[in-house]
Amino acid sequence: MAKTSMNDLRIPLRLGLIAGGISLGLSAIGMVALFGQRELVTNVLTLGEVILLAAPLLLAYMSARQAPEAKAISAILYGLITGIVAALPLVALIVAASTLDLRQFLPNVSPALIELLTFNQGVIAGSLILTGVFAATGVLAAIAYNLPDQIRSPLSSGLLWTLTIGLFSEILSNRLRAFFGSGINQILFDGKALNPFAALALFIVITVIAAFWGRRKETVQEQISSLPPARQRNLRLASIAAGVVLLLILPLILGTYLSEVINNVGIFALMGLGLNIVVGFAGLLDLGYVAFFAIGAYSMAVFTSNGSLGISDLTFWSALPFCVAISAFFGLMLGLPVLRMRGDYLAIVTLGFGEIIRILALSDMLKPVIGGAQGILQIPKPPFFGTSLVQPEQLYYVILAGCLLAAFVSWRLSESRLGRQWMAMREDEDVAEAMGITLVSTKLLAFSIGAAFSGLSGAIFASKLTSIFPHSFNLLISINVLSLIIVGGMGSLPGVVVGALILVGLPELLREFAEYRLLMYGALLIVMMLMKPEGFWPSAVRRRELRSDEDDFTEAGALANEAGD
Amino acid sequence: MAMLEVHDVHAYYGNIHALKGISITVEEGEIVTLIGANGAGKSTTLKTISGLLKPRQGHVHLNGEDLAPFSAHEVVYKGVSMVPEGRGVFSRLTVSENLDMGAFHRSDRGGISADMERVFDLFPRLEERRTQVAGTLSGGEQQMLATARALMARPSLLLMDEPSMGLAPVLVESVFDTIVDINKEGTTVLLVEQNAHMALQIASRGYVLQTGEIVLKDSAEGLRENPTVQKAYLGID
Numbered sequence: 061m062a063k064t065s066m067n068d069l070r071i072p073l074r075l076g077l078i079a080g081g082i083s084l085g086l087s088a089i090g091m092v093a094l095f096g097q098r099e100l101v102t103n104v105l106t107l108g109e110v111i112l113l114a115a116p117l118l119l120a121y122m123s124a125r126q127a128p129e130a131k132a133i134s135a136i137l138y139g140l141i142t143g144i145v146a147a148l149p150l151v152a153l154i155v156a157a158s159t160l161d162l163r164q165f166l167p168n169v170s171p172a173l174i175e176l177l178t179f180n181q182g183v184i185a186g187s188l189i190l191t192g193v194f195a196a197t198g199v200l201a202a203i204a205y206n207l208p209d210q211i212r213s214p215l216s217s218g219l220l221w222t223l224t225i226g227l228f229s230e231i232l233s234n235r236l237r238a239f240f241g242s243g244i245n246q247i248l249f250d251g252k253a254l255n256p257f258a259a260l261a262l263f264i265v266i267t268v269i270a271a272f273w274g275r276r277k278e279t280v281q282e283q284i285s286s287l288p289p290a291r292q293r294n295l296r297l298a299s300i301a302a303g304v305v306l307l308l309i310l311p312l313i314l315g316t317y318l319s320e321v322i323n324n325v326g327i328f329a330l331m332g333l334g335l336n337i338v339v340g341f342a343g344l345l346d347l348g349y350v351a352f353f354a355i356g357a358y359s360m361a362v363f364t365s366n367g368s369l370g371i372s373d374l375t376f377w378s379a380l381p382f383c384v385a386i387s388a389f390f391g392l393m394l395g396l397p398v399l400r401m402r403g404d405y406l407a408i409v410t411l412g413f414g415e416i417i418r419i420l421a422l423s424d425m426l427k428p429v430i431g432g433a434q435g436i437l438q439i440p441k442p443p444f445f446g447t448s449l450v451q452p453e454q455l456y457y458v459i460l461a462g463c464l465l466a467a468f469v470s471w472r473l474s475e476s477r478l479g480r481q482w483m484a485m486r487e488d489e490d491v492a493e494a495m496g497i498t499l500v501s502t503k504l505l506a507f508s509i510g511a512a513f514s515g516l517s518g519a520i521f522a523s524k525l526t527s528i529f530p531h532s533f534n535l536l537i538s539i540n541v542l543s544l545i546i547v548g549g550m551g552s553l554p555g556v557v558v559g560a561l562i563l564v565g566l567p568e569l570l571r572e573f574a575e576y577r578l579l580m581y582g583a584l585l586i587v588m589m590l591m592k593p594e595g596f597w598p599s600a601v602r603r604r605e606l607r608s609d610e611d612d613f614t615e616a617g618a619l620a621n622e623a624g625d
Numbered sequence: 626m627a628m629l630e631v632h633d634v635h636a637y638y639g640n641i642h643a644l645k646g647i648s649i650t651v652e653e654g655e656i657v658t659l660i661g662a663n664g665a666g667k668s669t670t671l672k673t674i675s676g677l678l679k680p681r682q683g684h685v686h687l688n689g690e691d692l693a694p695f696s697a698h699e700v701v702y703k704g705v706s707m708v709p710e711g712r713g714v715f716s717r718l719t720v721s722e723n724l725d726m727g728a729f730h731r732s733d734r735g736g737i738s739a740d741m742e743r744v745f746d747l748f749p750r751l752e753e754r755r756t757q758v759a760g761t762l763s764g765g766e767q768q769m770l771a772t773a774r775a776l777m778a779r780p781s782l783l784l785m786d787e788p789s790m791g792l793a794p795v796l797v798e799s800v801f802d803t804i805v806d807i808n809k810e811g812t813t814v815l816l817v818e819q820n821a822h823m824a825l826q827i828a829s830r831g832y833v834l835q836t837g838e839i840v841l842k843d844s845a846e847g848l849r850e851n852p853t854v855q856k857a858y859l860g861i862d
Contacts, residue, residue: 480725480726480729481729483715483718484715484726484729487715487716487717487718488713488715490677490709490713491709491713491714491715492726493677493697493698494675494677494697494701494706494707494709494713495698495701495726495727495729495730495774495778496698496701496702496729496730496778497698497729498696498698499698
């Protein structure tokens with residue numbers, strides 16, 4: 061300790077200020093107060109406190125990592141300083157709010173926020189408690205850094221899982237009640253949050269399981285790889301079969317609300333699979349991808365609607381091939397004019413195309429055909445042997461079939477000659493051409509196959525909602541789909557599903573925080589680009605490009621699994 | 626009849642008149658070199674032959690057939706393969722994936738794997754690194770890979786654009802040795818080089834380009850002895 065000069069202390073001071081700045085920012089824009097209304101553990105912990113403490117925890121950990129000596133004490137000192145410094149901006153906020161009327165220009169600095177920050181103890185005592193809590197957080201982070209990995213990683217997974225279960229208490233308790241009656245439910249949950257004792261028990265159980273698994277993982281993997289090949293294949297087939305069964309009974313487990321969520325995820329995953337061909341495989345940046353979704357949806361609407369705009373008596377199933385073909389045709393039509401464009405220029409033109417389709421849908425010119433701003437109503441749900449698929453649990457199977465088909469086609473294409481043509485073109489168009497690859501047909505095929513998937517998704521979407529309006533097809537959908545590919549991992553099929561779960565499923569479950577949705581999107585994308593540019597579940601080629609160390613993959617898989625649950 | 630006949634070709638980049646009436650002939654089995662300074666039009670000439678750039682005037686004949694109606698990827702089918710300038714390997718793919726791409730238009734699996742062995746004989750270094758990502762190879766290895774990939778198309782005419790660029794002198798020598806080996810196996814080579822000294826040692830004939838025109842053509846020996854060439858390109862006073 062004596063050896064740490066003032067010079068060295070700049071690291072914890074700087075990291076502490078960054079952490080304090082983040083916590084201050086989250087408080088000032090109202091996130092902490094709003095999230096504070098959601099309890100994770102009854103009367104103990106709210107989501108607001110979690111996001112308030114997240115930055116000091118992470119940055120104190122980083123600062124402990126940079127502590128000069130290998131001794132634990134200097135790391136703890138660094139963590140302590142980081143924690144205390146991180147509290148200072150918030151203390152300043154508390155003091156300022158008690159003396160000035162900050163709400164004139166910071167409307168979110170509400171009495172509720174100040175109460176939360178001071179733990180309801182008044183300005184002076186509250187500031188001290190807050191500083192103490194931050195300091196303790198910093199020290200805890202530093203201690204965690206000094207723990208051996210076998211202890212730290214089970215502890216952190218125990219913590220993360222417990223918090224996640226707490227966050228989704230309401231949904232989970234709902235499902236538990238449906239299956240096991242209210243007995244087990246009352247033990248775990250008090251109303252909308254985890255019971256404190258249950259939280260502690262869960263934390264311990266998960267930590268023990270994680271520790272046990274962490275120790276046994278390698279031996280189990282070795283055992284599996286030492287099995288004879290025939291047994292290994294059986295094992296793989298069995299796990300695939302288990303996965304298929306799980307997919308088939310999923311709506312029964314999830315219930316109506318979660319099935320609806322998963323259906324939205326599926327609609328976006330299907331679009332994502334299509335855009336993945338265009339952007340991930342062929343490297344053509346398409347920002348107007350929503351256009352094909354709209355074309356698929358409008359085709360389905362016009363073909364099947366029972367309202368005044370319907371033009372035929374086709375059912376969902378017989379209209380579906382036409383919708384897909386029409387979308388593929390428009391994909392080709394977009395492809396033709398942009399054949400010679402690359403990179404940014406291509407992105408701008410496709411962006412324009414997306415807007416043109418949306419504005420055409422809104423326009424008076426096409427109003428007699430597709431209804432203008434009033435949209436098209438009375439689209440029937442998909443019929444099925446005399447009944448029609450009305451419930452989300454039933455529609456789930458239509459969407460699942462679409463996704464599986466698209467995933468299978470994508471997977472086969474990626475291994476085919478065409479897949480390699482796309483890969484070569486993505487790497488370098490000129491060299492690809494010099495290798496004997498026909499750029500024209502390669503590009504057009506990418507555009508139209510991608511458009512076909514999106515059209516399929518749109519057609520199902522129209523039938524699912526039973527009415528469609530132009531404002532459902534705005535630019536944000538294109539951006540959403542592109543983001544989910546980036547978050548999941550460009551060019552990776554499981555990545556698309558993971559991305560859709562994170563970017564479509566999570567916001568759906570956290571609806572009460574919808575006003576911060578885009579902010580969190582942005583933050584997630586920035587963090588992704590800095591920490592994990594290859595995505596949560598990257599394809600082999602991308603991983604090779606962006607990471608040299610191979611062991612990262614297991615970590616990515618684990619993260620993806622967590623996100624999937 | 627010459628294998629390749631470029632007759633009075635004019636080519637443009639937008640309004641820039643890059644080639645002002647180039648005529649070149651290459652006989653089967655030869656190594657012919659185009660030498661000249663930066664911006665003389667050497668690479669442009671190769672692009673015009675391979676179909677990446679269309680001449681506005683003049684014609685390119687391969688074995689008597691006019692290449693004008695064919696686009697770049699079809700010219701590859703005709704047996705003309707190019708090693709692009711600055712190597713142009715697919716840097717995110719592995720060595721063997723790059724080689725597979727070279728044989729893209731072929732469907733004879735047996736022949737492809739035989740050729741793969743052949744190029745590994747020529748470049749043992751690549752065999753050691755067949756699963757490595759091309760972007761992590763050294764400059765010399767990338768040049769080897771680009772050349773090997775072009776050979777995978779089993780070309781009758783190989784166009785090479787500055788294979789010595791950015792390589793250490795000792796590597797330059799081995800690259801040129803390989804070019805001679807490739808030529809001995811029956812592939813005709815048209816070689817664009819700034820390193821005139823090396824190029825004129827392995828070539829049988831050469832052309833000197835200056836600002837889009839051919840100012841000299843002669844046997845390699847003749848060019849080596851030519852005082853203008855010695856002064857301008859070989860650094861001999």
